[in-house]
Amino acid sequence: METQQKGTIESIKKLRIAVVAFELITPNQRTGGVSHFNHRLCTKLSDMGHEVTAITMNSLLEDANYNIKSLSKSVDINKRFQRYYLTALKGRKINFDGYDLVISNGDDWAMRRAGVPWVRIMHGSAIRELQHNHRLLRKMNLSILYLLERYSSKRSTVTLYNSKDTQKLYKNRKQDEVLHLPVDRDLFFPAEKEKEPTILFVGALDSRKRGRLLRNLYVSNIKKEIPNCKLWMVCNRDESIDGVTYFNNLTNEALASLYRKAHIFCMPSTYEGFGLPYLEAMASGTLVVTTPNPGADEILDNGKYGVIVKDSELGESLIASLRNINKYEMIIQRAIKFAEQQSWENIIAKYLTYLNLNNNYEEKQ
Template identity: 35%
Template structure:
C-alpha cells in the first residue's frame, strides 16, 4: 500500500510520545513492504525508513503548528496515495479519502488534567476540533478504551506499540533503583515522586536511587538526573531499574508503562485511566493512591519474589503491544477501507 501518514513533528524535534508512535509505526509498515510518506514540519533524519514531505514553517509561529499543519494538509494533493493516516490535526481534510484518524488520548481529558488555565483553554479548543476531525475521517481509531469512551466516534481500539526487542529484560542495578520518565511538573508529576522518594523511600532504603529522565533536574539526595537521553540509554535504564514509577494524573495511553513491562521492570502507577487499562486494574502492576505510592515502592524494593512476580506477568502483558500486532491491525483497517472506497 502507498500510505500518507501525518503528524506535526518527528522524534528528532519533539519529546512528545505521539511523534515517536507515528515514527515507529511508519518504520514498521515500511518493513512490512508498504510505501510510507510522513507529512510533517520536521526534517528527515537517519532513523526514518520512510519518506518525509516537510512543510516549511516560520519558527516564530511554531506555537500554532497544529493549525498550520491542518492548513498545509488541506492544500496537499493526496491522490497518488491509497490511504491517509492522520495522527491529529485533520480537521480541515475535507473530501480527502480514504482517511484514518488515530486519537492518542482525548483533549478534554488533557484539559481536565491541565495545571494552567492557558493549557486548559487550548485543550478545550482542540477538543472541539477533535470532533470535527472525527466527523471527517472514514475510520476513527483510539489507543485505549478510555479514549473511545471520551470520543464516541472511535470505532476501533488499537493500542500504541512497543519494540519488544529493544525494550527487553537485563541485569538489574546493584542498589535499589526507581526510574521516572516524564516531566517534573504538569500531569506527569516528577516533583511529587521526588518528594515521596526523599520522604518515604530514601529513609527506609538509604542506598536507593531515583533515576530521573526529565526536562529539568529534580532535587534531593539519591536522585540521579539524566536529562534527555538516547533510546539506547533509555532502554538500558528500563532494564536496570528495580521499579518504574510514573504518578501521572492523566495518560491517554501511557507508553512508558508498557516499555517498563517489556523490560521486566515492575510498575507502580497512580490511578489514571491509561495505567488502569494497561495494567488491567492492577493485574499486571501496582496501582496506588498518592498517599500509598511510597509504601508500594518500598514493598517492591524489599521483596525480591514480589518483584520477580510482577516482572514475569508484565513481560506477558507487554506482548499485547508488540509492533507487529499493532501494524497488522492497522493493515486490516487500511485494506477494508481501500476496498470500500474503490467500490464507491
C-alpha cells in the first residue's frame, strides 16, 4: 500500500494504546492462539515504552506489564450469548478519547470510535469456521458473527487480514491489506533436536485441528515403522498410549522448547485462517508436514517452506521425513529466513504507521 502513512517506530513518542483483547491468556487454563497473540502484543508494546491498556473479559494477570480493563464482573464468559454479544455491548460504554491508537482483535462492532485511529486485525473468518463446524446452533451463531465482522471491518480506519483467504471474504477498501501475524523470535528459534525422532502436535484431538487423525496414524503406521519415534501432543490429556506424551497448560517458554526439540511439526487441520503454529515451527527450525488448508498453503507458500500432502499420504510422508530429515534441510533453512522477516518488531512497526491514516468514516453517536 502506498504510504499515506507517515512516521516510523523511531520517530514516535510514548503513546497511549488500547488493545481490544476480549480473548486473553488466563492463568492455569488452556487458551487459544488469539489469546496468546493479544498478550504478546500488549507486552511488546509496553516493552517499547508505550502505555498499553488491554480491554478484555478475562481475570487480571498478576505479571502483566500493561494495564487491564476487565469486563468479566458483569459478563459470564462461559455463556455463548454473553460472550459474543453482551460483552461487545458492554464495550460501547468505553471512552477512547484519551488514546492515540486502538488495535482491535475482534468483537468491537458496538464500540464507539471517537475519531481515534482504529486498526482492526482479522485473525480468520467466522464464515470459514462455519464451513468446518457441524453443530446447527454453532453455525447459526457463526453466521451472525460473520455479518458483525463485516460491519466491524467497515467501521475501522484500516483492516489487516491475516491471509489472502481471509481478505477475499470481506469488502476491501484501498487502505486495507494482508499482513501476516508475527512470531516471537525471542521465544522461537532453532536449537538442538531430541535424540529420538519426534513429532509435535499443537491443538485439540477432535476439532478441525484433527489431533486424533495424527495419533491414529502414529499408532497404526508410524510407530510400527519407526519404533523409537515419539509423539508430543499439546492438548488435553487422553488415553495412555505407548510413545505418546500429552502436555497441557504449558508456559510460552515450555511450548517453545518443544518446538525447538521436535524434528517435525504436524497439525493436519482442515482450516486455518493463518496458522501461527506453522510459523512458530518454521522459526524453530522444525520441518512442517501437514495437509492442505488455506493457512498452510499460504504460510508454507504451497510447499516452499514445508511439506503439504493429502490425507492419504500423510502417514507415509511423516515416516519418510523422519527417516531422512537431512533431505529437507534446504526447506528448513528457507523457512527460518522467512520467519525472521515476521518478527514482532517488524509487524508492530507496521501497526504504528497507521497513526496518521485519516479515518474514512463518521461515527454515529
